[in-house]
Amino acid sequence: xxxxxxxxxxxxxxxxxxxxxxxxxxxxxxxxxxxxxxxxxxxxxxxxxxxxxxxxxxxxxxxxxxxxxxxxxxxxxxxxxxxxxxxxxxxxxxxxxxxxxxxxxxxxxxxxxx
Numbered sequence: 001x002x003x004x005x006x007x008x009x010x011x012x013x014x015x016x017x018x019x020x021x022x023x024x025x026x027x028x029x030x031x032x033x034x035x036x037x038x039x040x041x042x043x044x045x046x047x048x049x050x051x052x053x054x055x056x057x058x059x060x061x062x063x064x065x066x067x068x069x070x071x072x073x074x075x076x077x078x079x080x081x082x083x084x085x086x087x088x089x090x091x092x093x094x095x096x097x098x099x100x101x102x103x104x105x106x107x108x109x110x111x112x113x114x
Contacts, residue, residue, distance in 0.1 A: 005100035009078040019059040029104040
């Protein structure tokens with residue numbers, strides 16, 4: 001049975017919160033592109049770069065946790081308002097737009113206030 005876009009995104013959120021790098025990276029396409037808006041170019045490209053970044057910069061943080069405040073699903077796009085703890089002194093609010101293609105996350109756009 002094929003996962004919906006929302007199920008794919010939730011699977012990676014669950015892996016993120018468990019700090020399970022292998023399971024987290026498995027939700028992403030080999031050619032993943034991640035953008036931190038308004039940058040026109042990806043800040044991360046490819047599964048190897050994704051794994052290296054999250055392995056060394058996120059999953060080593062003991063308090064890391066992403067809470068989904070609100071979720072909207074439009075076809076193959078999942079838009080999450082996330083409250084992330086553990087990467088800064090105060091929780092970080094972010095909007096993440098995930099594009100799911102062929103059962104894997106192909107592109108992500110992150111928007112942060114300010």
